[in-house]
Amino acid sequence: QVQLVESGGGLVQAGGSLRLSCAASGRTNSNFAMAWFRQAPGKEREFVAAISAGGVITSYTDSVKGRFTISRDNAKKTVYLQMNILKPEDTAVYYCARDGRSFWSADHSVGAYSYWGQGTQVTVSS
Helix, strand or coil: CEEEEEECCEEEECCCCEEEEEEEEECCCCCCCEEEEEECCCCCCEEEEEECCCCCCEEECHHHCCCEEEEEECCCCEEEEEECCCCHHHCEEEEEEEECCCCCCCCCCHHHEEEECCCEEEEEEC
16 A cells, blocks of 8 residues: 655745645555646646656646646655745645556546545635
């Protein structure tokens, strides 16, 4: 089993920054891509950003490009999401997830990810 624990969420004013962390434990393996998703009230969970196993390849949803940066430290088994220039529409519960496939794919659908954290709330006030 793999356990993922997110931290770093909170309340911030529009234009501010937050850094989310996702710590992995259990039967972890650095050979898998990791991703961040988010879910706002009344909406479906959506893809935010992903990073390949080695950290070389990244992918972002259009609405966060240029504002968010995903990174990972495999020695620490931790994935990060640096969020800058936050907007009220970024308000959501943010989830960390581990890809179920052992290869990089452009498919970042929810079903492609096997392990999920419990989520951390991010609230951006206007």
